[in-house]
Amino acid sequence: MLQQLIADTATGLQQIAEHELPLLQQPADWQSKYRLLMQLGKQLPALPEKMRQTEYLVRGCESRAWLLHYQEPVSGKHYFVLDSEARIVKGLLAIMLCFVNGKTGAELAELDLSRHFDALNLRPYLSQSRGNGLTMMLQRIQSTIKA
Amino acid sequence: MLQQLIADTATGLQQIAEHELPLLQQPADWQSKYRLLMQLGKQLPALPEKMRQTEYLVRGCESRAWLLHYQEPVSGKHYFVLDSEARIVKGLLAIMLCFVNGKTGAELAELDLSRHFDALNLRPYLSQSRGNGLTMMLQRIQSTIKA
Amino acid sequence: MSSFDALAFRQFFPFFNNNPDWVYLDTAATSQKPQQVIDAELAFYQRQNSNVHRGAHQLSQHATAAFEAARDKVQQFLNAASRSEIIFTSGTTAAFNQLAFGLMDTVLKPGDRILISALEHHANIVPWQLHCQSHGVQLDVIPLDPQLMPDLDVYQQLLALKPKIVSLTQVSNALGHILPIGSMLQAAKAAGAITIVDGAQGVSWQVPDVQLWPVDFYCFSGHKLYGPTGIGVLYGKQRYLEQLKPLLGGGEMISDVSFQRSSFAALPARLEAGTPNIAGAIGLAAAIDFIRQFDARQINQYKGELLQQFAAGLSQIPGLRPLTRVEQSAGIVSLQLAGEHPNDLAMLLNEQKIAVRAGSHCAMPLFAALQLPGAVRFAFAPYNLPAEVDVTLQALAAATEILR
Amino acid sequence: MSSFDALAFRQFFPFFNNNPDWVYLDTAATSQKPQQVIDAELAFYQRQNSNVHRGAHQLSQHATAAFEAARDKVQQFLNAASRSEIIFTSGTTAAFNQLAFGLMDTVLKPGDRILISALEHHANIVPWQLHCQSHGVQLDVIPLDPQLMPDLDVYQQLLALKPKIVSLTQVSNALGHILPIGSMLQAAKAAGAITIVDGAQGVSWQVPDVQLWPVDFYCFSGHKLYGPTGIGVLYGKQRYLEQLKPLLGGGEMISDVSFQRSSFAALPARLEAGTPNIAGAIGLAAAIDFIRQFDARQINQYKGELLQQFAAGLSQIPGLRPLTRVEQSAGIVSLQLAGEHPNDLAMLLNEQKIAVRAGSHCAMPLFAALQLPGAVRFAFAPYNLPAEVDVTLQALAAATEILR
Ligand SMILES: Cc1ncc(COP(=O)(O)O)c(C=O)c1O
């Protein structure tokens, strides 16, 4: 089940990296930006209801999100499946995953996500605010790979 | 014992009202004012150690004072014996007593002590500060006569 | 039309000059501050700053006088019988924690009941939970009726269980609904309960007369009443305050300390341990002075007009489903967009510089009862303008367009 | 001579321009505030004001960022291992109450012991007393040695009783004495205790490196460190903070609330219920920025020079008996006038516009041990000037003259 989700996620992310990320960088009106973000989210598989369990829950103050994790034993690469009940947040999580998925612990430690978000004009979404699901998710990713 | 203290207090207060209060009103340097205040305090009897009991204690944050009370059954007049371990406070208490002792409940309810203290340039000592023994004493007097 | 001059009112708040592109509809979270409140704190620090109560010296006496004058101001504001019934806390949350901790063992015994409503903020839920279980006290909840108000029939039934405490919010922070607090308190009193009102949202709607209302405790926060953060008020009737076990021990709240035991000082000191938020209390007093310059009835009428205008506009936008019944709201409209998560709507409004909140607004049990993931909350204040309502409606239309 | 420029330092504090006739020697009660601290609060209210944490909107995100940046600032200041080890409280007193309440049942079991010193402020006595008895926990006290410092031999004996907690003040607020905190903490750790330091007076003397010091909890108040009232810090090592039962329940500190039960959020939120003192935290961060511009060693050397000058002058005035041993003081001199009540001396100094405190300085057990009704406390800060020391000495001479 998790394997299938990871595979679907990988397919979605490849799509996104090839087609949508470049679009996000182009100047567009704000409406298109959000339409695109929601589009992105749709390319990630939805977590089946029975897998939306408390142990996978990452709680922002305003919407719930879920994180599942798998580390490939040989390569040591980390794979995540993320979902959110809010569509825009899910799109942002998809972008986050583009930079995170399939990386080793060492690569992740080096990763400067805010630089990438900056480049996409999405910096504000990575702020300190606890209410913000994205920051919580980033922290959860970091603590997951350390565990 | 209390009767004796009340009698001694009365004698002291009469002295004060006649001789010292007028002096306080005259312009004098601040040193003389305080010398006079301490002088006043000396004219009140000291509470014997064994009467310095918790039930009579009025606690400012900085010095302890004591209040004993007697109401004359026929006239209804109130008499107080006050003492303080600080000399200047004791002088101020003496002045307070000049306006308070031997008055009926009705008279005391009408009493505007701050006007009298104003007239003697002693207003600051009747401020709200809880740390100030004088305000505490005034409150204690008021609650005593109500009880 | 209300004769209240909102434009003139708004001028007192420097925030708006500094944020001209924003529509601030988050006053239920915290209100903006008029310049005179800011100035009061500033002047204290620049001129008077000194610690209170302990001072032989005149600077401290002046600071103490200013701090105690703030207490007198709150006393007058609530019409409390005595100044020692006003306890300064760090906010509503701290006040409720003092209550929950302080009533256990003294007033509340094992088997006793506490009654709250389904509309309560976490501040009126979690403190009870922290102590109820270990003390064997039961927390009962008045459910909602179809109007999303406390179900008064069930309330009567729950009162028949003789709760020791009835603790109700005056105004729901999540929906804006104004509870029929007068009659509910009366019923609670008739049932022999001690009554508590959470005035965090309500105090800016209607200031209680605590001698007329059958209310034993009343709590509010300065920062939601045009005042500073870090200051709040716990009002209590003297005889009930005296029964509270102090939550905080330390300087000023004791009359005598030895290593064996300590004895407590008289009220209000007994419940105010440590150096208080002196500047905060002075700022709160300035906020009370500020708001008392205006006619509360006119302000409420004006807010009602904003709500009407907003509600009329909402009905033109397909898919929007207000949870709030505007005619029973103190200034808030909470709504849902059919099939959408409130967070998406709020983010699209934020992009258009409309400051609103999405989520469960620290009232999770309410949304659990409604089976909703939360709502988007629009909180109107007298400094909001009809033009801002229009801008907000346009932004909502644009946002729903994108989400469709 | 210290190369510290006190006159330049003093210029940052508007209080002195507004009170040119006063000599302020009451910094141990509360410090004056530099303009930049006042400005930081002002700017927050005028520009950024919004509630934190809950916001979808950008204003709230900015406020949250500023508030959390204040936490980062405190983390750097104390060199804490993680930002979640920094809990904002309303002050030192609130921090100690969180500790005393929070350690009971979790860390402290019936029969356990807590060890404090005879020099503690009520904030490190009364909160323990509030909970010790009902939990069967014993409070032990390290007595004084002839230098009015904790008796280290007895300390070793008391440590042999294996206290679970050793809670010590870094600097005595009543005498100014600097405890040998490094070695005392080490001994406590060697005995297996959890260590707590009351830094209310000490933090302006020496900022701890909480990773180098064997300290598990450290508390201080903003208002004694050039910051605002109503804000303080509870630092704790993560694993110990996690064991604390929250003293306050409410919004933000829970991750999930139902009417049946609530679960707590992660640190630091778990111990910060309700709307925090946002402006206060931002003001405290500004105070830390302010004080870090200066060289602490130079400041302490300068304060030492003021103390020497003062002590030399005192020895010329008959009847004065310092309790403080100046060479072990962080800036305070407490003294007695033979046969006189300290209140009389303080009133006569007040008349001469010297702001000092008289009394037991919220350290009643200390003065009970000394069998004294209190003392007059002169607390020097780096904004005090040698000329003020002279004026104070003259005023003292005049006062003793009157009392003779
Ligand atoms: C050593 C010490 N501890 C604790 C406190 C209490 O601090 P606060 O009143 O700011 O809570 C003080 C201040 O009076 C102090 O000097």
Ligand SMILES: Cc1ncc(COP(=O)(O)O)c(C=O)c1O
């Ligand atoms: C109804 C209600 N009660 C209590 C609170 C808690 O107030 P504070 O966070 O100021 O302690 C709030 C504010 O969020 C509220 O709206």
